[in-house]
Amino acid sequence: MADTPIVKTFPTEPQNISIISELMYQLKVRDVMTANVATATPQQRLRDVQHIMRDRKISGVPIVENGRVVGIVSLDDIIRALDKGEIELPVAERMTRNVVTIGDNVSVVKAIDEMEKRGFGRLPVLNKDGYLVGIITHWDIVRKLVDMLQEVAMQAEQRERNLAPPTSPPTDHSEVTILEFPVEKDDFENAGRASSAVKKHLQQRGIDPAIIRRVAVAMYEAEINVIIHSYGGTMTARIYPDRIEVTALDRGPGIPNIELAMKEGYSTASDRVREMGFGAGMGLPNIKRCADTFEIESAAGAPTRLTFTVYFVPRKQ
Amino acid sequence: MTVRECMQRLEAEVVVGDEWLDRKVESVAASDLLSDVLATHKHNFLLLTGLSTPQVVRTAELMGSVGIVFCRGKYPPQDAIGMAKVHGIPLLCTRLQMFEACCRLAGLGLEQDSTP
Numbered sequence: 001m002a003d004t005p006i007v008k009t010f011p012t013e014p015q016n017i018s019i020i021s022e023l024m025y026q027l028k029v030r031d032v033m034t035a036n037v038a039t040a041t042p043q044q045r046l047r048d049v050q051h052i053m054r055d056r057k058i059s060g061v062p063i064v065e066n067g068r069v070v071g072i073v074s075l076d077d078i079i080r081a082l083d084k085g086e087i088e089l090p091v092a093e094r095m096t097r098n099v100v101t102i103g104d105n106v107s108v109v110k111a112i113d114e115m116e117k118r119g120f121g122r123l124p125v126l127n128k129d130g131y132l133v134g135i136i137t138h139w140d141i142v143r144k145l146v147d148m149l150q151e152v153a154m155q156a157e158q159r160e161r162n163l164a165p166p167t168s169p170p171t172d173h174s175e176v177t178i179l180e181f182p183v184e185k186d187d188f189e190n191a192g193r194a195s196s197a198v199k200k201h202l203q204q205r206g207i208d209p210a211i212i213r214r215v216a217v218a219m220y221e222a223e224i225n226v227i228i229h230s231y232g233g234t235m236t237a238r239i240y241p242d243r244i245e246v247t248a249l250d251r252g253p254g255i256p257n258i259e260l261a262m263k264e265g266y267s268t269a270s271d272r273v274r275e276m277g278f279g280a281g282m283g284l285p286n287i288k289r290c291a292d293t294f295e296i297e298s299a300a301g302a303p304t305r306l307t308f309t310v311y312f313v314p315r316k317q
Numbered sequence: 318m319t320v321r322e323c324m325q326r327l328e329a330e331v332v333v334g335d336e337w338l339d340r341k342v343e344s345v346a347a348s349d350l351l352s353d354v355l356a357t358h359k360h361n362f363l364l365l366t367g368l369s370t371p372q373v374v375r376t377a378e379l380m381g382s383v384g385i386v387f388c389r390g391k392y393p394p395q396d397a398i399g400m401a402k403v404h405g406i407p408l409l410c411t412r413l414q415m416f417e418a419c420c421r422l423a424g425l426g427l428e429q430d431s432t433p
Binding site (some may be wrong): 149150152153154155156157158159160161188189191192195196199209210213216217220221276277278279280281282283286289 | 349350351352353354355356360366368370371372373375376378379380381395396397398399400402403404
């Protein structure tokens with residue numbers, strides 16, 4: 001089964017289409033075009049153009065006189081000339097004279113439309129004064145889009161790498177290390193950063209991975225709660241030699257009925273939150289399950305303070 | 318059972334993490350509900366999901382998951398790909414639906430957890 005190559009096409013998600021079309025409308029021809037264009041003059045021989053194509057591995061050469069495009073020679077023109085024994089003729093005699101060009105300031109979407117409509121794979125690009133400044137092909141567009149998408153991934157990668165405990169560098173481990181993280185309302189993009197940083201810190205201390213996982217899960221649940229339900233707040237991790245104590249303190253609006261909130265399956269989360277895979281009403285019970293101690297204080301209209309402790313020597317199975 | 322063997326069973330494509338495919342898979346968790354994933358007792362699990370958000374990768378990272386399979390042709394967003402690279406989590410895509418993907422991985426000696 002593994003030996004047969006499998007060709008697959010993935011159905012595209014609507015949100016991904018919107019990212020790409022957004023990019024394409026933002027992009028101007030000048031952002032995508034190849035600026036260093038190989039050109040020839042009308043006086044050169046078709047043979048010279050053939051050599052340019054071979055050396056530069058391109059299939060179309062604009063013909064330029066005084067910075068203006070006066071024609072274009074395509075690979076087809078060259079093949080025809082070779083076929084008819086006309087390869088030594090001056091370019092002027094066989095070039096296409098009515099060249100379709102495109103402005104450097106138009107959108108890439110328009111450029112694609114134009115190429116489609118005219119059936120051309122490349123268009124010379126002119127600036128507003130009518131001078132040749134580049135050439136655009138389908139390939140230039142595809143490559144640029146791929147670059148831009150990868151750029152998004154690289155930025156995320158960089159953000160993630162920089163995710164280090166922001167306060168007090170790990171000192172002598174006999175003391176308490178305090179790590180503090182602001183958490184903003186609805187900031188799903190950064191959800192879990194605090195937990196991830198604390199996990200990293202505990203790994204550096206060589207804490208048992210099973211213990212770290214309990215801390216990470218409990219802290220992530222608490223962090224998500226602050227993002228989903230509160231006006232924002234702070235996550236604070238106090239790391240002692242034998243335990244970690246995590247506090248999630250928010251700025252309200254408070255939980256009117258803690259007993260109800262603790263019930264598995266009870267949740268006041270929005271549909272948006274549920275679509276992201278959260279808000280199943282399992283958060284608080286899960287924190288309690290992972291932690292050795294668990295406390296929550298709140299009231300309607302008041303801040304919520306949730307504190308849990310996990311000991312580094314297992315007390316729970 | 319390695320991530321690579323699971324990939325072959327699922328006819329999946331690697332989005333990121335070719336270098337981590339020989340990691341051992343002990344069990345599988347399949348869910349669209351991250352809250353459920355966060356409640357699992359499983360270790361070194363492969364996560365099968367239909368959700369394609371960066372939070373899936375975050376959840377997998379914090380849970381120590383050995384890889385993520387996006388089912389039914391879902392493709393992870395770019396920021397999720399960036400995060401996965403940093404944390405060494407291979408991301409795979411399969412066209413199979415979640416149930417069919419689970420069936421293909423069933424009975425391969427992966428750990429089964431019967432706790433409710």
